Amino acid sequence: MADVAFQQNRIARATSTRRGSSLRYALKRKSTAAFLMTLPLILLIAILVVYPAFYSLHLATLNKSMQKFVGLGNFQFLFRRETFWLVVKQSCIFAITAVIFKALIGFIVAHFVHNIPAKGQRKWRGMLLVPWVIPPAMSTLAWLWLFDPSYSAFNYTLSLFGIGPIPWLGEAGWARFSVILVNIWYGAPFFMIMYLAALKSVPDQLYEAAAIDGANWWQRIWYVTLPMMRNIIAITTLFSLIVTFANFDIVRILTNGGPLDRTHLFATWAFRVGIEGSDIPLGASVSLFMFPILAIAAIFILRDISKRGNEA
Amino acid sequence: MSTLAIDKSGPTRKVKYGSMRRSRAWALRWSYFFLIVFAIFSLTPPFYMLITSLKSSAEISAATNPWWVFHPTLSNYIELLGSNQYIRFFLNSAMVSVVVVIITMLISIPAAFALARMKFWGSAMLATGVFLTYLIPDSLLFLPLFKMFSFFSDWTGIPLVNHWYVLLLVYPTLTVPFCTWIMIGYFASIPKELDEAAIIDGASWLQTLTRIFIPVALPGLIAATIFAFTVSWAQFLYPLVFTTSTDQLVLPVGIVTTLIKGDVFNWGQIMTGALLGAAPPLIIYAFLMDYYIAGLTAGATKG
Numbered sequence: 014m015a016d017v018a019f020q021q022n023r024i025a026r027a028t029s030t031r032r033g034s035s036l037r038y039a040l041k042r043k044s045t046a047a048f049l050m051t052l053p054l055i056l057l058i059a060i061l062v063v064y065p066a067f068y069s070l071h072l073a074t075l076n077k078s079m080q081k082f083v084g085l086g087n088f089q090f091l092f093r094r095e096t097f098w099l100v101v102k103q104s105c106i107f108a109i110t111a112v113i114f115k116a117l118i119g120f121i122v123a124h125f126v127h128n129i130p131a132k133g134q135r136k137w138r139g140m141l142l143v144p145w146v147i148p149p150a151m152s153t154l155a156w157l158w159l160f161d162p163s164y165s166a167f168n169y170t171l172s173l174f175g176i177g178p179i180p181w182l183g184e185a186g187w188a189r190f191s192v193i194l195v196n197i198w199y200g201a202p203f204f205m206i207m208y209l210a211a212l213k214s215v216p217d218q219l220y221e222a223a224a225i226d227g228a229n230w231w232q233r234i235w236y237v238t239l240p241m242m243r244n245i246i247a248i249t250t251l252f253s254l255i256v257t258f259a260n261f262d263i264v265r266i267l268t269n270g271g272p273l274d275r276t277h278l279f280a281t282w283a284f285r286v287g288i289e290g291s292d293i294p295l296g297a298s299v300s301l302f303m304f305p306i307l308a309i310a311a312i313f314i315l316r317d318i319s320k321r322g323n324e325a
Numbered sequence: 326m327s328t329l330a331i332d333k334s335g336p337t338r339k340v341k342y343g344s345m346r347r348s349r350a351w352a353l354r355w356s357y358f359f360l361i362v363f364a365i366f367s368l369t370p371p372f373y374m375l376i377t378s379l380k381s382s383a384e385i386s387a388a389t390n391p392w393w394v395f396h397p398t399l400s401n402y403i404e405l406l407g408s409n410q411y412i413r414f415f416l417n418s419a420m421v422s423v424v425v426v427i428i429t430m431l432i433s434i435p436a437a438f439a440l441a442r443m444k445f446w447g448s449a450m451l452a453t454g455v456f457l458t459y460l461i462p463d464s465l466l467f468l469p470l471f472k473m474f475s476f477f478s479d480w481t482g483i484p485l486v487n488h489w490y491v492l493l494l495v496y497p498t499l500t501v502p503f504c505t506w507i508m509i510g511y512f513a514s515i516p517k518e519l520d521e522a523a524i525i526d527g528a529s530w531l532q533t534l535t536r537i538f539i540p541v542a543l544p545g546l547i548a549a550t551i552f553a554f555t556v557s558w559a560q561f562l563y564p565l566v567f568t569t570s571t572d573q574l575v576l577p578v579g580i581v582t583t584l585i586k587g588d589v590f591n592w593g594q595i596m597t598g599a600l601l602g603a604a605p606p607l608i609i610y611a612f613l614m615d616y617y618i619a620g621l622t623a624g625a626t627k628g
Contacts, residue, residue, distance in 0.1 A: 046530050047443035050435035051451065054505060057432060061498045062458045065469035072469055079472075122363050125356040139614055140364050143371060146610045146617075148559030150577035151599040155370035158377060158592050166373060166391040198366065203621065210622040252460075259462030262561045266581060280464030280562070287468045288566055297468045304465070311457055 073298040087298040096274050096282070101302070104278045106189070108258040108306075111196040115257075116250055118197065119204020124234075126205070127212045138209065145202040153266040156195045157182075160267070185275035188268050192276050195263050200256075204249055211245040212238070248317065251310045258306050279303050371603070378402070378597040385592055401597040411598060413572055414579035417489050418558060418602075421575055425496040425557040426550055433501050433549070437508030438534050442520065452509060459502035467566045470495060474567070489573045495563050500553040507552075507623040511545030512538055548620030551613060555606045576602045 076083045091097045126137050144152065159166050160181035168178045181191045219237050228236065239246075261280040264270065270277040270285060277285070279302055287296020377385065379397040389395060405411045439445075440452045474485040485491045515538060523533045539546065564578045571583060580598040584591060610617050 043443050043530075044445045047439040047445045047448070050439035050443075051448075053432040054436035054455065054501065055451070057497055057501055058455070058458050061470070061495065062461060062466065065466045065473060066461065068473065069465070069469040072472060118363075122360070125360050125363075128352060128356040129360070135614075137360055137364070138618075139611075141360075141367050142610075142614075142618070143607070144367050145621075146555070146606050147371060147603040148555075148561075148577055148606060150559065150561040150581065151374075151603045152370050154580065154595055154599045155374045158590075158596060159370065159373055161590075161592075164386065164391065164592075169391050198370070202367065206618055206621055210618075255460055255462065259464045261464050265561075265565075280462075283464065283468065284562075284566070288471070293468050293472055300465050300468060303462065307460060307462075307465075311460060314456070314460070315453065 069297040069301060072294050073301055075294040077292045077294060079294060087295050090295070091298060096277070097299070099274060100277045100279060100282045100299070103189070103276060104258060107193060107196070107260070107278055108254060111193050111200065111257050112250060112253050114193075114197045115200040115204050115253060116246070118201040120208055120246075122201070122205045123208035123212055126209055138206070141205055142202045144199050145206075149199055149262045150266060152199065153195060153263050156191075156198075157267055160191055182268050183272060185272060188272060188276045192264055192267055195267060196257060196260060199263070200253060204253065207245055207249045208242065211242040215241045244317070248314070251313055255307060255310050259303055371600075374596045374600045374603075377592055378600050380593055382591065382593055401593045402601075405594060405597050405601065410571060410583060411579070414574055414576045415601070417574065417579075418576040419605075421489060421492045421496065422554050422557040424493055425500060426553045428493065428497050429500040429504050429553040430546075430550065432497065433505040433508055434539070434546070435534065437505045437512055438538055440505070441509045441512035443530075452506075455502050455505050455509075458498075459506060463499060463560070463562050466498070467562055471566055486567055487569050487573060489568060489575070491567045492557075492560075492564060492575065495567065496557045496560060499560065500556050503556075504549040504553055507549055507620060508542065508545055510623055511542040515541050544616060544619065545623070547613065547616045548623060551609055551617050552620045554609065558606055 072079075073087055074082055074084055076086070122141060126134055126141070129137065162168075162178070162180065162183060165178075165181065167181065171177075171179065180187055182188050215238060219241070220233060223233050223237050258278075259280055260278060261284065264276055264278050264281045265284070268276045270281050274282075279299060283296040283300040285296075286299060287293050290296075373392075376392065376394050378401050379394045379399070381396065381398050381400060384394070384396055436455075440448050440455075471486065474491060478484050478486065485494070519537055519541070520533050523537050528536065559577065560575075561577045561581075564575045565581075568574055568578065571579070574582065576598075580595065580602060584595045584598055
């Protein structure tokens with residue numbers, strides 16, 4: 014008994030001295046170690062994200078051969094071009110319409126999935142998330158084939174109901190509709206998953222209390238679900254707005270900007286001007302117009318992060 | 326008068342009881358109905374890919390019902406899997422994605438560990454900065470990066486543009502910030518006592534990371550790996566800008582640029598190629614759905 018106690022004591026003493034030295038040792042090296050561990054991350058972000066972002070500001074002030082400084086000449090040139098204003102308008106229509114519908118559909122579908130018995134939810138969720146999993150370049154090819162003018166599966170189906178062939182990608186209005194439709198198809202599952210996660214985190218007692226107070230389903234959504242989900246709705250919408258605004262794949266594959274530049278977005282037009290037209294400075298100036306929306310989103314997200322930091 | 330009142334009160338109570346259950350049942354039926362509608366909407370393009378990939382060119386251009394395949398054939402698959410070009414794209418994609426996943430993990434795990442556990446000057450700012458870089462889209466950076474890489478080639482003589490390994494440089498800019506961010510969340514949720522105990526036992530920081538943090542945060546690690554892999558597999562803009570020779574292309578760009586020849590669309594082969602290209606992420610998703618969804622929702626719910 015005494016022997017055991019003695020041994021325990023010795024062990025405790027030994028660890029305490031070791032703890033003292035190793036803690037001091039670790040503390041002494043802590044900041045260096047931390048710096049070394051974050052160094053690759055800092056280098057990556059500095060060289061391949063921050064520097065190019067500022068470099069594009071510089072690029073935007075050069076002429077086409079990148080020999081001469083032209084100041085705001087590229088922007089003056091852009092402002093005089095009709096296509097540029099078309100691209101601005103289309104980008105805004107595209108992003109706002111698509112995000113609104115993605116959010117709405119995501120919200121509705123999340124509710125339906127939440128409504129059914131828990132046993133089947135996994136299966137439905139799995140099926141409904143498939144559009145988000147397929148690489149957008151691949152799924153857009155399938156849509157391109159569905160929209161095909163001569164052998165289009167959609168037009169075949171519509172012709173059974175006596176509706177004439179629709180020029181899905183051939184006419185400006187329909188082409189814009191198609192591009193937005195594909196974006197909604199691709200993005201709505203993301204909203205669905207986010208909202209579903211948020212719905213699961215709303216405590217059941219709140220709904221019970223609301224039901225006892227005689228709230229109907231609409232009041233339950235308006236006064237219980239929406240306030241509880243406000244944060245996630247805001248963040249998801251903001252994310253999606255950025256990603257949709259900067260979208261490239263869908264328009265590039267589906268219409269390549271056509272017909273007559275009527276579906277170009279900032280990203281696809283910057284690619285057309287900068288890479289295919291090899292006027293890199295002008296392309297850089299075009300893509301810089303995505304910056305304001307980014308800055309606004311960043312401010313909101315930063316505010317959210319600092320708010321959460323204060324709560325914690 | 327009184328009998329009438331009694332008559333009324335009896336049934337109404339019953340109806341109320343039944344109507345509650347009945348409205349529940351109706352709500353359930355409507356839920357299923359709309360879910361089926363949305364599932365059809367979601368699954369139409371992949372289904373149509375599969376249908377078309379099983380058709381011969383003759384059947385595709387025939388005026389039959391496009392939604393069904395009457396003479397299924399595997400000729401598209403045989404032709405594509407026998408073509409060296411397509412195999413090249415697939416291998417390029419696989420190689421790039423796997424290497425990018427490894428690079429991402431090597432950069433983001435130590436960084437996340439340092440940012441979550443070792444408070445140092447500017448660590449909070451850096452964590453926020455990491456998150457903000459995740460928001461910078463690829464379509465803002467491709468032109469300056471293109472110019473930077475061609476300057477770099479002129480300067481050092483190492484050709485970057487039009488070689489697949491240039492993608493190893495640019496893909497981490499898309500994957501590292503998000504992976505670091507979700508790993509910070511997972512690491513921060515590990516109780517402090519665990520690493521204190523390890524340090525008391527004389528473990529170094531590196532040992533704490535490899536023996537405690539990585540095993541405990543393994544679900545987060547898997548989620549981050551899946552994210553990095555799917556992002557690099559699906560990326561379209563960067564390879565389109567930075568690679569042009571057919572032997573350097575990755576799958577998405579390869580299908581779009583080589584299988585579409587001018588105005589001639591060989592739809593059977595395009596759909597087969599796209600379906601095979603979508604297969605790796607779909608297979609990962611089918612087996613690791615919970616991790617996949619954890620990675621998706623981690624961005625907004627953690628941190």
